[in-house]
Amino acid sequence: MKNKLLFACLAMLTALALAACGGGPGGPGGPGGGEEGGGAAAVPADDALAEELSVYNWADYIDEELLTQYEEQYGVKVIYDTYASNEDLLAKLQAGAEGYDVIMPSDYMVSTMIGLGLLSEIDTASMSNIGNMDADFMNAPFDPDNKHCVPYQWGTTGIGYRNGNEYFDANPPTSWAALFDPAVLENYSPQGINVLNDPRELPAAAAFYLGYSPNTENPDEIAHITETILAAKPFWKTFNSEGYDTELLIPDEVVLSQGWSGDVALAYYETWDDDAEDGNWYYSIPEEGAVKWLDNMCVTASSERKGTALHFMNFLLGAEQGAAITNYSYYASPNEAAKEFILDEILEDPSIFPPAEVQAKLEWLVEPSDEGIKLYDEMWTAIKAGS
Numbered sequence: 001m002k003n004k005l006l007f008a009c010l011a012m013l014t015a016l017a018l019a020a021c022g023g024g025p026g027g028p029g030g031p032g033g034g035e036e037g038g039g040a041a042a043v044p045a046d047d048a049l050a051e052e053l054s055v056y057n058w059a060d061y062i063d064e065e066l067l068t069q070y071e072e073q074y075g076v077k078v079i080y081d082t083y084a085s086n087e088d089l090l091a092k093l094q095a096g097a098e099g100y101d102v103i104m105p106s107d108y109m110v111s112t113m114i115g116l117g118l119l120s121e122i123d124t125a126s127m128s129n130i131g132n133m134d135a136d137f138m139n140a141p142f143d144p145d146n147k148h149c150v151p152y153q154w155g156t157t158g159i160g161y162r163n164g165n166e167y168f169d170a171n172p173p174t175s176w177a178a179l180f181d182p183a184v185l186e187n188y189s190p191q192g193i194n195v196l197n198d199p200r201e202l203p204a205a206a207a208f209y210l211g212y213s214p215n216t217e218n219p220d221e222i223a224h225i226t227e228t229i230l231a232a233k234p235f236w237k238t239f240n241s242e243g244y245d246t247e248l249l250i251p252d253e254v255v256l257s258q259g260w261s262g263d264v265a266l267a268y269y270e271t272w273d274d275d276a277e278d279g280n281w282y283y284s285i286p287e288e289g290a291v292k293w294l295d296n297m298c299v300t301a302s303s304e305r306k307g308t309a310l311h312f313m314n315f316l317l318g319a320e321q322g323a324a325i326t327n328y329s330y331y332a333s334p335n336e337a338a339k340e341f342i343l344d345e346i347l348e349d350p351s352i353f354p355p356a357e358v359q360a361k362l363e364w365l366v367e368p369s370d371e372g373i374k375l376y377d378e379m380w381t382a383i384k385a386g387s
Helices: 003-016 065-074 086-094 109-115 164-168 201-210 219-235 244-249 261-270 306-316 320-328 337-340 368-387
Strands: 053-057 077-083 151-162 193-195 255-261 281-284 290-299
Touching: 003 086, 053 086, 053 306, 065 244, 065 306, 065 320, 077 086, 086 109, 109 290, 151 201, 151 219, 151 320, 201 219, 201 255, 201 368, 219 337, 219 368, 244 255, 244 261, 255 261, 261 281, 290 337, 306 320
Parallel strands: 053 077, 193 255
Antiparallel strands: 151 255, 151 281, 151 290
C-alpha cells in the first residue's frame, strides 16, 4: 500500500514540481492559571488529579482508545466533545461556556484567544514529555516560548479528488482553478464538490488562486476573493468541514473536495482495495501554494482543573501516544520521538509529510487585525448568504 501511494505522489511531484498528491491529504491544579490567575499551571502528582476532565477537540482527531487508556491509568473520567471550526470554538467560549479544560485551537486562533484572555499560561518545563517535540514546531510566532500551548498535529489544506474519475484521470487538479474556475468546474460539478465550511480556509484557497496572500486585509482583494467564491458557489454541492471524510469522501458522495491532508489520507486508506492496490482518493497541494497549519493543546483560562489538564496534555506528548494519534488521524505529528512508532505508509507518504520543495509553497494563517476581522466577517456573511 505505501509503495503505490508513494510512487504515485513522487511521479506527480516530478512532473509538476509543486504538487503533492496521493492517497490522502494529505490546549493544572493548584494555584495559578491564566494571566489573571497569577501563574503558570504545573503538572500535579497523580494522586492530586481531578476526578473529571473536559476535552474539546476537532472531530475525528484522536484515537479514543487513548482517552480510555488515560482514564484507566489515572482514574480521571474524560468528558470529550468536538467542534467543526476554530470560529465555532471561539464563539462557544466567548458565549460564556465554562467547564472546558483542554482545547485544540489552530495557530492563528491561539493568537486571538491569548489576546482575549481565554487561555491559561502553562509551564512546559514541568512537562516531562516536552522534549519529544520537534524544535521546528516550538516557540511559534503565535505563542512565543509556548507560554500557553504545546503542539498537537500539523498538516496542509489542499484538494482531495476521486481516483478513477474519468475527468481527473486525464486532468489531475494541480491548481486551485479546480475549485474556483467555473469553466473547469462545469466538467464535473454534477458529480459533487465539497468545500470546507471554514471562514478562513475557504477564502485562503481563493486568495492563493488569485495570487494574493491568504492573510490579505486589502479591501479590494477581499472583494475580489468574495466575487470569485460567489461565482464558483453554484457549482458546489456542500459546505462541510466536520465529518466530510466519512460522510462524503469515503462513500463517494462527491468527486472533489477542499480538504485537510489527514482527512483525505483517511479516505484513501479506508477505501484501499487490495486487488487494485489503490484507494479511491488522491490529494494535491496546488501549485499556487496552500495553507500549512499547526493545531495546539491549550488550557482554558476558565478551567478549574488546570493541573489535570496539563497532566493529560503531557500524557499525549508521549512518543507512543503521539504516534497513536497520527496512526489514527493520518495527520503529521510534531512529535519527533513518535516517528519510531508511526506506520511506515504514513511516515513515508509525502502528502502527509511533504518534501522541502512543497513546504516552500506553504503559508501560515495569521491573526487578522480588528479591521481584518471585520472584513472577513463581512465576507463570510456574504458568501454564506449569496447564491
